[in-house]
Amino acid sequence: MNLRGIVAVSGKPGLYKVIGQNKSGFVLESLDAQKLKLVVNLSTAKLASLEDITVFGEDDDLKLVDILEKIKQSASVPDAKADGKTLRDFFREVAPSHDEDRVYGSDMKKIITWFNILKDLPLFNEEPTAGEQESQEELVDSEPVAQEEKSVNESKETKKAE
Numbered sequence: 001m002n003l004r005g006i007v008a009v010s011g012k013p014g015l016y017k018v019i020g021q022n023k024s025g026f027v028l029e030s031l032d033a034q035k036l037k038l039v040v041n042l043s044t045a046k047l048a049s050l051e052d053i054t055v056f057g058e059d060d061d062l063k064l065v066d067i068l069e070k071i072k073q074s075a076s077v078p079d080a081k082a083d084g085k086t087l088r089d090f091f092r093e094v095a096p097s098h099d100e101d102r103v104y105g106s107d108m109k110k111i112i113t114w115f116n117i118l119k120d121l122p123l124f125n126e127e128p129t130a131g132e133q134e135s136q137e138e139l140v141d142s143e144p145v146a147q148e149e150k151s152v153n154e155s156k157e158t159k160k161a162e
Helices: 064-071 082-095 105-118 131-161
Strands: 006-009 016-020 025-032 039-040 047-049
Touching: 006 025, 047 064, 064 105, 082 105
Parallel strands: none
Antiparallel strands: 006 016, 006 047, 016 025, 025 039
């Protein structure tokens, strides 16, 4: 499963593919039939790459990619609008070691909705190449530094304002 470049945007429904980058943020295209394009400013919106999302586990966090793979192998997937008990039972099958106290029904609904969006895409069945995995790891390693620098700059601006 190759989810490179697929992101979720806080405050916006659905999933998006990163198609470009500019000075202020990223250019995204929705994965639905409308193929809506939008520019997301990183100072106002939060992006989460599906490759990096984890679900709370009892011992270790579970990768979303692994859960989606198990859902793909599952015989039947409940509707995202199903009741909480049905969703919880399904998640006990596909992610048996998830933390039931910290994984909410809304999280399970979101994951199933994302699965329904992704299952028909060709990238859902292809494997990432070794080069893509390495470049993704480099990108992930460099992101916390940028966030730390931003928080340092914000604290300096706060002190100046005082």
